[in-house]
Amino acid sequence: ATQSPWANLAVVGGPGTIRRSPGNQALTSSAGAFHTQSSLNPGCLVAINGDACFGSGTRATATTLRSERFDTRPGTTVTPSFNRYNAFFTGRYELSDAVELYTELGYYLADTQRIQPPTINLNAIVIPASNYWNPFGPTTFANGQANPNRIPGLTNVPAAGLPVRLSTYRFVDAGNQVVNVENWQSRFLLGARGKIGTFDYDTAVLYSEAQARDSSNAIDMTLLQRNLALSTPDAYNPFSGGCSATPSLGDCSPASKATIDSFSFNLVRKSKTSLLLADFKLSNASLFDLPAGGLGIAFGVEGRRETQEDIRDPRLNGTTTFTDMVTGETNLSNVAAVSPTPSTRGSRSVFSAFAELAVPVASPEMNIPLIHRLDLQLAGRFENYSDFGSVAKPKIAAAWDIVDGLRLRGSWSQGFRAPNLEQTKTVAYSRLNSNTDYFRCEADLRAGRIANYSACSRGISYSIFISGNPDLKPEESRGYDVGFEQPIANDRIRFGTTYFNNDITNLINTAGTFPNTKYFNVQSAKTSGFETFAAITFNDRFKVRFDHTYTDAVDAITGVELTRRPRHKMSYSAIWTPIDDLTLTATAITFSSFLDVPRFGAVNVTTPGYTVVNIAANYKVAEGVTAFARIDNLLNQQYVNPDGYLRPGFGVFGGIRMASAPFTR
Numbered sequence: 001a002t003q004s005p006w007a008n009l010a011v012v013g014g015p016g017t018i019r020r021s022p023g024n025q026a027l028t029s030s031a032g033a034f035h036t037q038s039s040l041n042p043g044c045l046v047a048i049n050g051d052a053c054f055g056s057g058t059r060a061t062a063t064t065l066r067s068e069r070f071d072t073r074p075g076t077t078v079t080p081s082f083n084r085y086n087a088f089f090t091g092r093y094e095l096s097d098a099v100e101l102y103t104e105l106g107y108y109l110a111d112t113q114r115i116q117p118p119t120i121n122l123n124a125i126v127i128p129a130s131n132y133w134n135p136f137g138p139t140t141f142a143n144g145q146a147n148p149n150r151i152p153g154l155t156n157v158p159a160a161g162l163p164v165r166l167s168t169y170r171f172v173d174a175g176n177q178v179v180n181v182e183n184w185q186s187r188f189l190l191g192a193r194g195k196i197g198t199f200d201y202d203t204a205v206l207y208s209e210a211q212a213r214d215s216s217n218a219i220d221m222t223l224l225q226r227n228l229a230l231s232t233p234d235a236y237n238p239f240s241g242g243c244s245a246t247p248s249l250g251d252c253s254p255a256s257k258a259t260i261d262s263f264s265f266n267l268v269r270k271s272k273t274s275l276l277l278a279d280f281k282l283s284n285a286s287l288f289d290l291p292a293g294g295l296g297i298a299f300g301v302e303g304r305r306e307t308q309e310d311i312r313d314p315r316l317n318g319t320t321t322f323t324d325m326v327t328g329e330t331n332l333s334n335v336a337a338v339s340p341t342p343s344t345r346g347s348r349s350v351f352s353a354f355a356e357l358a359v360p361v362a363s364p365e366m367n368i369p370l371i372h373r374l375d376l377q378l379a380g381r382f383e384n385y386s387d388f389g390s391v392a393k394p395k396i397a398a399a400w401d402i403v404d405g406l407r408l409r410g411s412w413s414q415g416f417r418a419p420n421l422e423q424t425k426t427v428a429y430s431r432l433n434s435n436t437d438y439f440r441c442e443a444d445l446r447a448g449r450i451a452n453y454s455a456c457s458r459g460i461s462y463s464i465f466i467s468g469n470p471d472l473k474p475e476e477s478r479g480y481d482v483g484f485e486q487p488i489a490n491d492r493i494r495f496g497t498t499y500f501n502n503d504i505t506n507l508i509n510t511a512g513t514f515p516n517t518k519y520f521n522v523q524s525a526k527t528s529g530f531e532t533f534a535a536i537t538f539n540d541r542f543k544v545r546f547d548h549t550y551t552d553a554v555d556a557i558t559g560v561e562l563t564r565r566p567r568h569k570m571s572y573s574a575i576w577t578p579i580d581d582l583t584l585t586a587t588a589i590t591f592s593s594f595l596d597v598p599r600f601g602a603v604n605v606t607t608p609g610y611t612v613v614n615i616a617a618n619y620k621v622a623e624g625v626t627a628f629a630r631i632d633n634l635l636n637q638q639y640v641n642p643d644g645y646l647r648p649g650f651g652v653f654g655g656i657r658m659a660s661a662p663f664t665r
Helices: 221-229 256-263 422-426 438-446
Strands: 010-011 033-038 052-056 081-094 099-116 125-127 164-166 178-194 199-219 264-284 296-311 345-361 373-385 389-403 404-416 429-436 461-466 475-488 493-513 517-539 542-555 568-579 582-591 594-596 605-607 610-624 626-633 651-658
Touching: 199 221, 296 422, 345 422, 345 461
Parallel strands: 461 517
Antiparallel strands: 010 033, 010 164, 033 052, 081 099, 099 178, 125 164, 178 199, 199 264, 264 296, 296 345, 345 373, 373 389, 389 404, 404 475, 429 461, 475 493, 493 517, 517 542, 542 568, 568 582, 582 610, 594 605, 610 626, 626 651
8 A cells, every 4th residue: 555654744834845945855755755765775855764765756656666555454354254143033923813012122243343454534625834743843942942854954944944735645643543433233022813704914013223333542633733743752743754674564763652542533323223013914924716727816015114324433533623723724524534424314105005816717617728837926015214204116917827837927116125224314514535736747747747647646635425315215126027937857957048038217326516415326237147947856854956047237328237236146056964853965156257346446346256155954952953054155265246345265153043832822
């Protein structure tokens, strides 16, 4: 990484090139830029200590100073350590032959720790002229003490000194960032099911809640600048560089713990979501008889209340902002290298209703040629959201058995996905970014300071502002699928394939005029492909299955391939029961390579494919008691899944499941 203890700096409000005698030596560029570097590398102008010196201009980390790029690997974690605890209870109570009560209680607790490289400086901050270590500081401090660190012989720096802007830098002496995350979830469900006349009913109330707390050591920009203004050795020293013997690691002149503590704090983020849901469903597998069989019907209603809150630290959410004491520049974020992010809260209520008919059209008893059985499914769902209105979507499906065992199936449906509360409720937040400053590159090119754009090392930091949109509409889809399924060899072998095609509109993405963006319904997409499977049952104790999905996903307007959509996904599974009470399973899941968004730059990248192998065992110890064990990622693959997250490596899990017969009166 280019951010390291070797700093890029620039004089603020100076005369241009800073010079010293004898020889009218230039110590900075014409823009006042200078840097710290290893004394063993070419370009030293003024020695700082045995390891570091000052050089003119910005650091040439692509050429002569490449060895000074910071190695972020030592001491950091690739996959964080974690502890997880999960308890789950289910219960049933038969109140009568027609009524059964049931409940579910669940609690989940997890904590993880991740060690990241030391904090970098992305927010612009100016080191006051009064800083004890400032090489262009005053000749005499306010207390009358002579400045021992001002470069001798400066010819065009006033006696009061000049402030210096700190840009590319890493606070290595502050230590690695340690990120601790705790999250817990609870779930409570109470329901009843039974019969009302000829109908089966099921009704329940559910409440679930999830909370998370993230904490990490961070740097308060206001406290940092207050410390940088000190005219004593207690002031933080960003001018000392790193270690010449190991220029990519360490800091050989670190600040004291007291100095670091004076501007460090614990950055905390708290988030919480909750769901309160109640539903009531009725169904009848045979409401009345049709020529081909009984007409099935199901319908129901549901109401739910969703809440979400994401509480950020006051130094980050705009409550305690940063104002540069030298330039007056402001930043909504008062935390080094962390973009300003407001706290968000939101809630909504949703009412929904559904109905479904299962219509038998033809049965084997009707003896219709080439129609052994034909069934239709007609369904619809309606939802009303308190924050953006109502949607209603239908579905039609059919299953046609040409002969006993050979089934053709197909469906047509419309669907939707509602925007989440963050997308509709969030007020404006920003994200820091950086890029090459081509305006200044052009100026350097015209002035002859560089030969071409490739030689330009001018950088600029900027913020992109993103906000929620209460006028968002749900993403909508329309699609169909057709396929077949065929058993052979007395149903010991089954195979089939399905073709699917979906058109998606109103995809939610960010759009707007730079740098202000917000969430809009801006995109359309088209996905199509095949799902194929084959399953073999060798005997009662051993069976295998193979599944393959091919997906072609493109932007419906441009035809460009969508990111994070692997073309191929394959799974292989085997289940073996060597003895009655023991079941062994093995699965392998393979994803092909896929197009991904870049971490740096604007060109999409290709993420390599991967295969993950998992194995598991279940053993029935006694009636209602089962011991289980599993190994996830047996081969310890390091991979990024299509959601963009690095997944855990090798993991071993085990436990006991206990169940009892339902209680009755």
